Amino acid sequence: MMEQVGIIGAGRVGSALAVAAAAAGWPVVAVASRQHARAEALAARLPGARPATAQEVADLADLVFLTVPDAAIAQVTRVVRWRAGQAVVHTSGAESLAPLAPARAAGALIGGLHPLQTFAGANEADPLRVFAGITCALEADAALLPRLEALVRALGARPVVLPAEARARYHAAAVLASNYVVTLLHLAAALWATFGVDERTALAALLPLTRRAVDNVAACGPAAALTGPIVRGDAATVAKHLVALAEACPAALAPYAALAEATLALAADAGLLSPEQVAAVRAVLAGAPPPARPS
Ligand SMILES: NC(=O)c1ccc[n+]([C@@H]2O[C@H](COP(=O)([O-])OP(=O)(O)OC[C@H]3O[C@@H](n4cnc5c(N)ncnc54)[C@H](OP(=O)(O)O)[C@@H]3O)[C@@H](O)[C@H]2O)c1
Incomplete structure (x- = not known):
């Protein structure tokens, strides 16, 4: 019954x-x-x-x-x-x-x-x-x-x-995958606000990017879905971002830097970066001046 x-x-x-x-x-x-x-x-x-x-x-x-x-x-x-x-x-x-x-x-x-x-x-x-x-x-x-x-x-x-002992980790994973995506979109839209674009318009521009990134993770996994300056080993661009965020939107600086570290680890563990590239990005995240671009 x-x-x-x-x-x-x-x-x-x-x-x-x-x-x-x-x-x-x-x-x-x-x-x-x-x-x-x-x-x-x-x-x-x-x-x-x-x-x-x-x-x-x-x-x-x-x-x-x-x-x-x-x-x-x-x-x-x-x-x-x-x-x-x-x-x-x-x-x-x-x-x-x-x-x-x-x-x-x-x-x-x-x-x-x-x-x-x-x-x-x-x-x-x-x-x-x-x-x-x-x-x-x-x-x-x-x-x-x-x-x-x-x-x-x-x-x-x-x-x-x-398992009972995994509950906090399980729940933290859900927070990362859901709540913090919301927070990241809020911070991204706040950056657009600093150059005069309202939140609605900013989100309309940013959300297709988010959706495609999520679809790419579903299709081929996180490492293969990574794009952007870190997986290219572009320390100079990361350094520019840090300066811009510190000036225009300090609330976004610490989350950006923490996620840059995590992204660097993902790219490095997947063998996508040379040890020199990892060292260069890590140095700018630690506050070193940006490296000169190769001429
Ligand atoms: N919302 C989500 O997305 C979600 C997702 C997964 C899990 N959960 C979990 O599901 C549970 C419920 O969450 P919810 O979002 O459904 O909450 P909710 O919408 O606030 O509903 C909880 C209901 O419980 C009643 N209630 C509150 N205190 C009570 C009490 N002392 N005695 C009896 N009834 C009481 C309230 O109605 P009355 O005022 O009429 O009593 C209220 O409608 C939570 O444990 C939450 O963590 C939520």
Whole structure:
């Protein structure tokens, strides 16, 4: 028999997960949120689900998702009475399973299911679209793991099992791949602002570059996708950038320099630069004057 799913926290992830699970044939039986209207609105989108209190969700469901903010997971787990055999799962990328300890003490199985995706709260026409082809990181008691893997596959996503000690690294990788790309585009547009171009126009110019770079990484991997002054060993151009950023946009200088170091390591490790080129770029990053261009 299909597991009866319950949702506590009718926010962005709770809503997306509930409607997708229901669309995939997993019955969502009850939904709770502190604001009852929120639970009602979500339950209305789910056949057979009813708005409920958190305790009622725990009483009705075999598989309960705590889709509340990270900081609320421990508090919600503490106040609800859990029972042996049911499963209690959070969806945080950063949190360990420690906040779920009271549920484990009551005999429940505990786990984490982190969808590696951004949920902004929009209601998609196809609820499974947002999960299609994404990865969901799982950490769970051994008896719960196959149940979560089955749900992830039913959603059209890929499960990856996360060792507990790797969680911070896993989450940092997600931040690098997503949040910091956003920050880099913000800084790049801020540079255009210094020569009088508004952000919208700057992003329209810069985004095709970003998209192509991302496509190139997908097609041939990071080393082969690298372009620009560092992979050419062009220390003089890197030096000019450092001077320009220090003058016009100091907020971009440290991120530029840190990423230049990382880019240099990538190019050097891939054998794309001679030791002399590596040394020349490293010297300008350390503050040396730019090398004279060969005449
Ligand atoms: N958004 C994303 O892109 C994303 C991606 C992957 C994972 N996650 C993770 O998914 C979890 C939920 O994130 P979210 O973005 O969906 O958050 P969210 O949109 O803020 O939704 C959280 C919901 O939990 C409810 N809530 C808050 N405090 C509560 C409490 N003490 N007791 C019961 N319900 C409470 C809130 O509704 P009421 O005010 O009605 O209670 C709110 O709608 C977090 O662990 C987050 O790290 C988020």
